[in-house]
Amino acid sequence: MDVMHKFPNVTQMAVPLFIGLVLLEVALARFKGTARYETRDTLASLIMGAGSIISGMLVGFIGFRSLLYFYQFRIFEPGLAAWVFVLCFVLDDLRYYWFHRIAHRVRWVWASHVNHHTSQHYNLSTALRQTWTGVFTGIFMLNVPLVLLGFHPAMLVFVNGFNLVYQFWIHTETIKRLPAPFEAIFNTPSHHRVHHGINAKYLDANYAGTLIIWDRMFGTFVPEDDLVPVKYGIIRNLATFNPLKIAFHEWINMLADFLRPGLSINQRLAYLFAPPGWSHDRSRRTSDMIKADHVRRYPQETGHPGLPSSIDG
Amino acid sequence: MPLDILIILVVIGIGGVVLLTWALGWARPTRLVSTEEVKNQFRLDHPELEIGKVMLSTDGLAGLLELSDNAIGLIFSFGDKFVTRRLTPQIVKSIEVDDQAQGTQVLMRLADFTTPKIHMSFSDRDVKSLLNSLTNSEAGQ
Numbered sequence: 001m002d003v004m005h006k007f008p009n010v011t012q013m014a015v016p017l018f019i020g021l022v023l024l025e026v027a028l029a030r031f032k033g034t035a036r037y038e039t040r041d042t043l044a045s046l047i048m049g050a051g052s053i054i055s056g057m058l059v060g061f062i063g064f065r066s067l068l069y070f071y072q073f074r075i076f077e078p079g080l081a082a083w084v085f086v087l088c089f090v091l092d093d094l095r096y097y098w099f100h101r102i103a104h105r106v107r108w109v110w111a112s113h114v115n116h117h118t119s120q121h122y123n124l125s126t127a128l129r130q131t132w133t134g135v136f137t138g139i140f141m142l143n144v145p146l147v148l149l150g151f152h153p154a155m156l157v158f159v160n161g162f163n164l165v166y167q168f169w170i171h172t173e174t175i176k177r178l179p180a181p182f183e184a185i186f187n188t189p190s191h192h193r194v195h196h197g198i199n200a201k202y203l204d205a206n207y208a209g210t211l212i213i214w215d216r217m218f219g220t221f222v223p224e225d226d227l228v229p230v231k232y233g234i235i236r237n238l239a240t241f242n243p244l245k246i247a248f249h250e251w252i253n254m255l256a257d258f259l260r261p262g263l264s265i266n267q268r269l270a271y272l273f274a275p276p277g278w279s280h281d282r283s284r285r286t287s288d289m290i291k292a293d294h295v296r297r298y299p300q301e302t303g304h305p306g307l308p309s310s311i312d313g
Numbered sequence: 314m315p316l317d318i319l320i321i322l323v324v325i326g327i328g329g330v331v332l333l334t335w336a337l338g339w340a341r342p343t344r345l346v347s348t349e350e351v352k353n354q355f356r357l358d359h360p361e362l363e364i365g366k367v368m369l370s371t372d373g374l375a376g377l378l379e380l381s382d383n384a385i386g387l388i389f390s391f392g393d394k395f396v397t398r399r400l401t402p403q404i405v406k407s408i409e410v411d412d413q414a415q416g417t418q419v420l421m422r423l424a425d426f427t428t429p430k431i432h433m434s435f436s437d438r439d440v441k442s443l444l445n446s447l448t449n450s451e452a453g454q
Contacts, residue, residue: 012314019326026330030337038392039331039340046327053323120394125330231357239389239396239428249427293361 007154010161012053018168022124025174034174035123040241042125047243048115049128055135063140067153076150088151089159089210092143096163096209099142101220104204104287109137110276111250118246120233122196127171132247163209167192187212190224197230200294201306203287222306235277235285343393344373351376355388358397362386368437371416375433377443385447387421389431398423405447410440417441 029035078084103113112133119126134140143156170192178188187208195206205222208215215221224230238246257271257279267280277286285293295302295311303309334340345351348367355364355378363381370376378386385400398404400423409420417440419433 009314012319015314015319015322015326019322019330022326022330023333026333026337036393037334037337037339038394039334041392042334043327043331046330050323050327053319120391233394236398237358237391237394237396239391241392245427252426297360 007158010158011164014161014165014168017165018049018124018128021169025124025172028174029123035172036121037123037125038121041119041121042123044241044243044246045119045125045129048132048246049125049130051132051243051247052128052130055132059135063135063143064153064157066140067143067147067156070144070147071153074148074150078150080155084151085155085159088146088155089162091146091149091151092156092159093163093208093210094214095142095146096160097207097214097218099139100207100209101218102139102142104207105275106273107250107254107276107278108272109139111254112137112139114234114250114276115246117196117234118238120237122171122173122193122230122232124168124171126196126232127168129246133251166210171196183212185211185213191215191221193230194222194224196232198233198235199228199231200291201225201228201301201304202230203290203306205306225305235287235290339393341393342374342390343395344390345369345376345388345395346373348376351378351388354395355386355397359386359399362399366439366443368435368440368443370433371436372434375431377433377435377440379443383446385443387431389433396428398425398428400447402447408444408448410444410448412438412441419444 025035026037029037078087099109100113103109112131115131116126116129119129143153146156147153167187170187170189172189173193175189177183177190178186182188183190187206187210191206191208191212194202197203197205202222205220206212206215207220212221238249240246240249254271258268260268260271263271263280270278270280275286275288277284277289282289291306291308292312295307299311301307302311345354348369351367351369352364355376356362362384364386365379365381367379368377373390375387375389378388380386380399387398387400388395404424406422406424407420408422409418411418411420416434416436417438419435419440420430421433422430
């Protein structure tokens with residue numbers, strides 16, 4: 001199976017669906033008040049989405065060609081049977097979970113992923129606020145184990161397209177909860193609202209793409225608490241709708257931190273690879289520090305989902 | 314999907330959605346209506362900070378807060394949401410304070426390229442002394 005497989009570009013094919021559902025949600029926002037939109041926020045998100053497609057066309061080949069190199073060392077030849085696609089989808093979803101977890105815990109990858117979280121809104125347009133710089137993080141290397149198992153890079157791109165399309169519809173406040181069996185297995189609007197929250201208990205939770213079972217398995221699942229309305233955005237919210245600034249701000253800030261005078265090598269490396277919010281003088285706060293502060297202030301919440309099990313963190 | 318069709322879809326889609334939200338009046342900035350709201354909105358981002366005196370700008374688009382750790386809190390309208398900052402001399406690039414008959418005008422620039430310069434107007438003349446801790450430092454000017 002050395003030939004280049006040609007699969008449809010699922011994400012591009014879904015563009016009419018994206019537009020139609022955004023229009024539907026805008027209508028629901030107007031007539032039922034179940035969603036909130038802001039003009040410039042929406043424009044920024046949609047331009048980020050279009051820019052992400054352009055970025056994929058321009059530099060996506062870097063990741064793809066790299067994976068093709070590893071494909072020659074594959075161990076198995078699973079072929080193109082239906083079960084292979086299903087298995088590939090599930091394993092790619094597991095890969096997505098770890099990518100996403102790393103993206104929130106390592107500043108180098110966060111610099112690319114952060115723009116998806118920069119809106120203080122949570123609606124279907126937010127889903128399209130996608131990165132332009134993902135390939136430069138090198139995180140596509142997480143696909144290498146799948147390629148070595150024999151899944152062609154084109155198949156990985158194909159199934160990942162379904163994963164991304166699945167994640168579109170969960171960016172909404174319009175749907176509150178789905179039937180319990182569905183909420184138990186799949187990522188849902190409720191689970192993903194938690195992921196976009198900056199409330200202490202919601203930070204660093206629910207990294208799932210399609211299947212929420214990964215968060216349940218690896219201990220990062222936090223259910224939405226009806227008593228704690230989700231506050232969306234990032235810890236230090238941006239005050240710009242400029243897509244260029246949204247796309248590159250964290251790269252620029254990270255570089256500025258890395259080049260600060262008077263730092264040791266370890267401190268410079270920590271500015272690149274430690275969790276977002278790390279600083280050499282503790283003048284900023286990581287999610288762990290925010291959670292620890294929260295339980296010190298509200299000891300009765302110690303051990304609640306998403307919060308430390310002791311006041312000492 | 315052919316590239317030309319994709320481009321047309323994206324351009325019409327973005328333009329249509331954005332025009333619709335604008336026509337529905339969702340481009341109007343949100344405003345703070347009281348010093349209590351200034352305090353409550355600021356607390357959402359900084360629950361760990363204790364707040365002293367609070368000032369609301371005359372147009373309701375911004376507010377300043379005296380913080381217990383000797384920093385100054387800033388909150389300003391951003392679309393239909395708010396953005397907050399804890400100001401110290403290190404992150405304030407410049408502050409211009411101009412006392413006029415109708416109130417005190419403040420123009421603030423932060424050392425942060427994602428935050429635009431902020432114009433504020435206060436009827437409370439104490440704003441100048443509140444901002445002193447930022448402007449008296451070398452880094453503040």
